[in-house]
Amino acid sequence: MKKIPFDPKELNIVSETPDMFGNMLPLYDFPIRKRDNYLRMMQKSPVWQCLGYEASLFCPSVIPDNIARAFVIEANMMPPQNGVDMFGIDWEYVPSAGGSMVRPGNHILKDANDWEKLIKFPDIDSWNWEESAKANNGKFLSENTFNLAWQINGWWFERLISFMGFEGAAEALVDEDQQDAVKALFEATTDLGCRIVDKFIEHYDNIDGFTVHDDWGSQRSPFFSLNTAQEMIVPYMKKLTDHIHSKGLYADLHSCGHIEARTQCFVDAGWDSWTPQPMNDTMKIFEEYGDKICIGITPELFDPAATSEDEQRAHARKLAEKICIPGKSSFMGVYALLANILTNPYREELYKQSRIGFSK
Secondary structure, eight states, rough: OOOOOOGGGSSSSSEEETTTOOOEEEOOOOOOOOHHHHHHHTTOSSSOOSSSSSEEEETTTSSSHHHHHOBSSSSSOOHHHHHHHSSSEEOOOOOOOOEEETTTTTTOOOSGHHHHHHOOOOOGGGHHHHHHHHHHHHTOOHHHHHHHHEETTSSSSHHHHHHHHHHHHHHHHHHHHHHHHHHHHHHHHHHHHHHHHHHHHHHOSSSOEEEEEEEOOOOSSSOOOHHHHHHHHHHHHHHHHHHHHHHTOEEOOOOSSGGGGGGHHHHHTTEEEEETTTTTHHHHHHHHHTTEEEEEOOOOOGGGGOOOOOHHHHHHHHHHHHHHOOOOOOOOOHHHHTTTTTOOOHHHHHHHHHHHHHHH
């Protein structure tokens, strides 16, 4: 892929854009579009270090899960609220937690072997895709940003939790009497995920990839063993990522928990990118796997109020030396944004040094 030499004139600020928290970020005179740089990042050949504003999230209300999980992001925004997901399960929004949970007593499975009798799959053809596309195409879905459509409740362990509760789902993964049924259920839910991918491609403009949820761990450790992950979930993840890739699009994983020990599973499952939570050693993951999967990193943190501009720039140069390496790629994870270290001096220095590093 063609290298683009750095021109200092690129540091001219041409506009601003809001990040996901409403902070206004300066945009430089980039040599290519933000979307194109994110595409190149996915291909392990970025022009500059992606900071996150190159991509946008798309969670349309046409998907019942996005309402139920209080996570609608589209042209017609709506406030968090209670809702019913695509399988008819009631979810309750908990303001103090900033998220939703299945309303107590509404799990529908006790034994995975009963899934075909008790779980009713949605008729996705009946959803009003045309109206949603009319509202979002040409307005919300910009061709200048890398648009990720989210499948927020996933199709595997998280989905099983919504059917059975956490304890029931964890048991079903390792119970020999339920494992075959779980595999059959995951086959069916994955097929549904593939059909929804096709609906997005059919109806929406400028979809570049899909982010799929499946949390695998607590703050301390994974929920299940490596062997269980490889046998029970990875093959079905691979089926979905293969389908996404067959459409020329990219597959991004959202998976929370202290699960760096499962990174190889994510590589084997075909994910193009993953943002680990900061309890994971994201720099170590990048060093070991950055040539195989794009990692959302959390760099060394500092207090901007107590750090001089020169020191902030030194932090950025140190980071660039570690991560701006041809053949590997990463992006600034949301947890780095939450830490508020991306000051203007830090951002400018990182942009400059990453341009130089990636152009070698």
